[in-house]
Amino acid sequence: MKSSGPLKPWLLLSPALLFLLLPLYGLGAAFWNSITDQGALSLKVYEELFRDEEFLSSLLYSVWIALAATVLSLFLGWFLTRMFASLLASTSGKLAAWLPMIFPHFVWAYLVLLLFREGGLISGLIPGDPSLAQDPEGIGIILTYIGKETPFVILMLLPVYLTRERHYDDLVETLGGSLFFRIRDAEWPWVAPVFIETGLIIFAFTFSAYEVPALVGATFPEMVSVLTYDWFYSGDWGERPLAFAAMVFSSVVISLIAWVAFFLINKKRRLLTEGL
Amino acid sequence: MTSFIDVRDAEKCFSSSEVFGDVSFHIEEGEIFSIVGPSGSGKTTLLRCLAGLETFSGGSVHIDGEPVTDVKANARPISLVFQQPLLFPHMTVLENISYGLKFKHIKKKERLARASVFLGKVGMEKYGASYPHELSGGQRQRIALARSLVLSPKLLLLDEPFSSLDKKLREEMREWVRTLLKQQGITAIFVTHDQEEAVMMGDVIGVFKGGTFAQIGTPHSVYEHPATPDVAHFFGDNWVIDEDRYVPRRHLYLLKEKRDNLQQWPGVVSGKRLLHGIAFSQVDLDGKRTMIYDSTGFEEGAEVFVTMDPANIRTFQEKKSIG
Amino acid sequence: MKKISFWTIFLCFVFVPIGLLILQSFTAPGSLTEPSMNGWTGLFERRRLVEATLTSLVIGAFVVLFNIVIGMSAGKALALYRFQGKDILDTLLLMPILLPLLAITFGVHIAMIRIGLADTAAGVILIHLVPTVPYSIKIFRNGYVSLGGKILEQAEMLGASAGRTFLDIELPLLRAPIQSVVFLTFVISLSQYVITAIIGGGTVVTLAMVYFPFLESANTTLVAAFSLWFALLPLSFYLFAEGLIRLLPYQRRRRRRTHDLFY
Numbered sequence: 001m002k003s004s005g006p007l008k009p010w011l012l013l014s015p016a017l018l019f020l021l022l023p024l025y026g027l028g029a030a031f032w033n034s035i036t037d038q039g040a041l042s043l044k045v046y047e048e049l050f051r052d053e054e055f056l057s058s059l060l061y062s063v064w065i066a067l068a069a070t071v072l073s074l075f076l077g078w079f080l081t082r083m084f085a086s087l088l089a090s091t092s093g094k095l096a097a098w099l100p101m102i103f104p105h106f107v108w109a110y111l112v113l114l115l116f117r118e119g120g121l122i123s124g125l126i127p128g129d130p131s132l133a134q135d136p137e138g139i140g141i142i143l144t145y146i147g148k149e150t151p152f153v154i155l156m157l158l159p160v161y162l163t164r165e166r167h168y169d170d171l172v173e174t175l176g177g178s179l180f181f182r183i184r185d186a187e188w189p190w191v192a193p194v195f196i197e198t199g200l201i202i203f204a205f206t207f208s209a210y211e212v213p214a215l216v217g218a219t220f221p222e223m224v225s226v227l228t229y230d231w232f233y234s235g236d237w238g239e240r241p242l243a244f245a246a247m248v249f250s251s252v253v254i255s256l257i258a259w260v261a262f263f264l265i266n267k268k269r270r271l272l273t274e275g276l
Numbered sequence: 277m278t279s280f281i282d283v284r285d286a287e288k289c290f291s292s293s294e295v296f297g298d299v300s301f302h303i304e305e306g307e308i309f310s311i312v313g314p315s316g317s318g319k320t321t322l323l324r325c326l327a328g329l330e331t332f333s334g335g336s337v338h339i340d341g342e343p344v345t346d347v348k349a350n351a352r353p354i355s356l357v358f359q360q361p362l363l364f365p366h367m368t369v370l371e372n373i374s375y376g377l378k379f380k381h382i383k384k385k386e387r388l389a390r391a392s393v394f395l396g397k398v399g400m401e402k403y404g405a406s407y408p409h410e411l412s413g414g415q416r417q418r419i420a421l422a423r424s425l426v427l428s429p430k431l432l433l434l435d436e437p438f439s440s441l442d443k444k445l446r447e448e449m450r451e452w453v454r455t456l457l458k459q460q461g462i463t464a465i466f467v468t469h470d471q472e473e474a475v476m477m478g479d480v481i482g483v484f485k486g487g488t489f490a491q492i493g494t495p496h497s498v499y500e501h502p503a504t505p506d507v508a509h510f511f512g513d514n515w516v517i518d519e520d521r522y523v524p525r526r527h528l529y530l531l532k533e534k535r536d537n538l539q540q541w542p543g544v545v546s547g548k549r550l551l552h553g554i555a556f557s558q559v560d561l562d563g564k565r566t567m568i569y570d571s572t573g574f575e576e577g578a579e580v581f582v583t584m585d586p587a588n589i590r591t592f593q594e595k596k597s598i599g
Numbered sequence: 600m601k602k603i604s605f606w607t608i609f610l611c612f613v614f615v616p617i618g619l620l621i622l623q624s625f626t627a628p629g630s631l632t633e634p635s636m637n638g639w640t641g642l643f644e645r646r647r648l649v650e651a652t653l654t655s656l657v658i659g660a661f662v663v664l665f666n667i668v669i670g671m672s673a674g675k676a677l678a679l680y681r682f683q684g685k686d687i688l689d690t691l692l693l694m695p696i697l698l699p700l701l702a703i704t705f706g707v708h709i710a711m712i713r714i715g716l717a718d719t720a721a722g723v724i725l726i727h728l729v730p731t732v733p734y735s736i737k738i739f740r741n742g743y744v745s746l747g748g749k750i751l752e753q754a755e756m757l758g759a760s761a762g763r764t765f766l767d768i769e770l771p772l773l774r775a776p777i778q779s780v781v782f783l784t785f786v787i788s789l790s791q792y793v794i795t796a797i798i799g800g801g802t803v804v805t806l807a808m809v810y811f812p813f814l815e816s817a818n819t820t821l822v823a824a825f826s827l828w829f830a831l832l833p834l835s836f837y838l839f840a841e842g843l844i845r846l847l848p849y850q851r852r853r854r855r856r857t858h859d860l861f862y
Contacts, residue, residue, distance in 0.1 A: 020691055023703045
């Protein structure tokens with residue numbers, strides 16, 4: 001690693017820094033719009049937001065759906081990667097894992113709609129013909145996300161499993177460790193940073209994405225993103241400050257979770273790099 | 277009169293700490309200069325600065341009378357062979373060797389012809405069309421050397437080029453590389469942490485310690501007349517009595533009982549060794565372990581006295597460079 | 600045994616759903632047995648769809664290009680240099696994919712109206728960078744880490760300029776990460792509905808803009824064909840990009856790939 005020439009890395013980073021202005025400005029502007037009321041600083045919008053029961057219930061609903069989708073796809077993806085790492089490394093395995101990645105989220109959502117809505121190809125086979133899409137429980141949304149995010153988890157974790165030191169497995173085994181200990185001591189420390197980061201990306205995405213809940217979500221309850229979009233485009237622009245405030249608050253929720261997760265990752269990373 | 281390679285008062289600082297300083301030496305055309313020193317002494321950084329990959333904080337470098345300190349790495353008449361062969365994996369062996377000639381504005385046909393000559397010189401005529409991953413470690417390092425030599429650099433830098441090879445191969449390569457460099461009349465700096473390798477490769481040796489040269493001289497003079505206790509320790513074949521005096525180890529001998537008229541130190545025989553059929557005792561002396569020729573045949577555990585003929589006690593020379 | 604279970608899982612959860620789409624696109628709406636080409640012919644009869652495909656391709660190509668420029672340079676800096684503030688930068692560069700895209704887009708929209716980028720393809724290209732660039736930087740960073748800085752120094756020592764090193768060493772040896780970025784970025788760009796709608800304001804019509812209202816239609820055959828069109832586009836773009844990459848130096852032979860897939 002080079003350490004001379006302090007200017008060179010910043011020169012290389014300048015396009016990225018220029019790019020960063022875009023999201024930073026966007027968030028700043030959203031924040032500014034949420035705390036001003038007719039040109040004056042005020043928290044009125046937030047007071048109104050937290051009195052709004054529709055918002056509060058959709059916030060909880062969003063947290064629940066994002067959490068369920070994240071945890072399920074993370075563990076499913078992890079399990080499949082562990083089981084089939086060598087198969088996934090082959091060309092046909094790679095293609096298999098990449099295939100679902102080609103389709104946009106909303107195409108996958110349409111598939112779920114086709115298969116699971118009332119009278120759908122699969123739900124029609126289940127006794128009672130339940131509607132598992134556009135349902136108030138959000139099962140359709142969760143199913144869509146599992147279908148799309150599980151391959152993502154696999155593709156993120158696979159390099160870890162393919163480059164991992166196998167000796168640690170043998171070490172734990174010769175020391176008499178069971179499968180549980182092998183996973184805990186010989187796998188998890190290496191998997192954890194990628195696992196947590198991937199989980200965070202999926203949670204943040206599923207929590208705030210618009211397309212999937214707009215297609216396979218119910219009309220009530222709505223996820224925060226759908227509600228906000230409606231507010232933003234409601235006829236008289238009167239609800240725009242509310243839309244900004246809702247998004248700013250969602251950012252705060254995600255940031256808090258991200259902050260805790262990164263604190264955990266960094267602690268782990270330091271242990272790993274210093275311990276070798 | 278100036279030398280072919282002339283380095284004066286070179287120094288390198290990172291933020292506030294000095295990596296090396298007060299470094300001056302010169303090399304005559306066709307000479308091989310070995311720099312030997314423990315790891316972390318700053319010798320690799322010195323080499324990187326000479327190559328132009330890092331900048332000196334001060335001092336000057338002249339090659340054949342021309343200052344090169346401000347010349348960029350890719351324009352210096354210097355080539356560097358790294359610890360790893362670093363062959364380009366997507367190019368054939370011949371493409372690898374001829375790669376540097378591209379930048380000397382030589383036609384492709386001529387480039388390949390010159391590369392083929394050097395392929396022959398490193399004894400790998402048959403491998404021109406092979407890819408690096410098909411070669412062994414030693415073969416790869418040979419190609420890396422050919423790739424640098426084909427550019428006929430005014431100065432060739434070698435940074436521990438054999439350290440990734442196993443012991444037997446390393447010994448073969450040393451001899452082979454030295455012969456090749458001499459044949460080509462290449463001026464070279466060879467960096468190593470192995471004193472044996474330094475002695476074998478270099479016409480002149482510089483012992484690098486704590487960021488500067490402790491001594492520069494011919495292998496024989498550095499070995500026989502170390503300038504400082506550090507150098508004496510590093511070469512290991514001297515017994516350092518104090519700050520000013522030392523004895524070559526071959527002049528030490530063991531006594532069973534104390535004698536009056538000699539300087540002597542008590543020690544314990546902690547082991548026995550046979551080297552080339554001659555018996556040595558491993559003696560613990562002042563907390564340090566040293567091997568001493570043993571004509572008497574002491575048992576392990578015996579209490580002995582180590583002594584020498586006063587005529588063999590030498591005084592450290594002042595640090596100085598030859599030239 | 601392992602192989603069988605792997606392909607069974609793949610069959611059930613990936614191949615069957617996609618197979619159903621393919622089947623439906625060639626059969627009459629609601630039926631999976633009565634053959635019909637109406638889906639595909641109906642699709643290409645719509646001028647709006649052909650135009651939207653072109654718009655999506657152009658926008659996607661620019662997004663990919665910007666991603667390669669930003670991703671390669673930043674990835675190189677992060678992988679090969681040590682400098683102050685790296686940790687903070689790491690977090691900042693992940694932020695665009697962690698914080699709500701809708702929040703960023705709402706905020707950016709105001710500025711874009713002011714500087715005249717709202718309702719233009721350029722504005723859409725810029726906003727599509729937000730959900731893609733962080734991935735590209737990550738992929739290229741890992742690529743440069745496994746490449747190592749030494750091999751670039753080696754080229755420099757042989758007399759290569761920075762530009763030559765880039766063409767002769769970096770581009771050929773970073774082929775796998777470049778492929779990943781081209782593909783992933785294009786797919787993500789193609790998938791953006793809501794941010795395209797906001798910034799493009801209905802004037803910039805990408806494929807997603809046509810697809811969304813389309814879903815209301817009950818003609819499942821047409822929608823199935825349209826859905827597959829979304830997968831065919833990135834594949835053809837990828838092949839096109841591959842062709843371009845091959846024109847560069849030292850690309851003529853396929854090398855053994857490193858086993859990093861997603862970097």
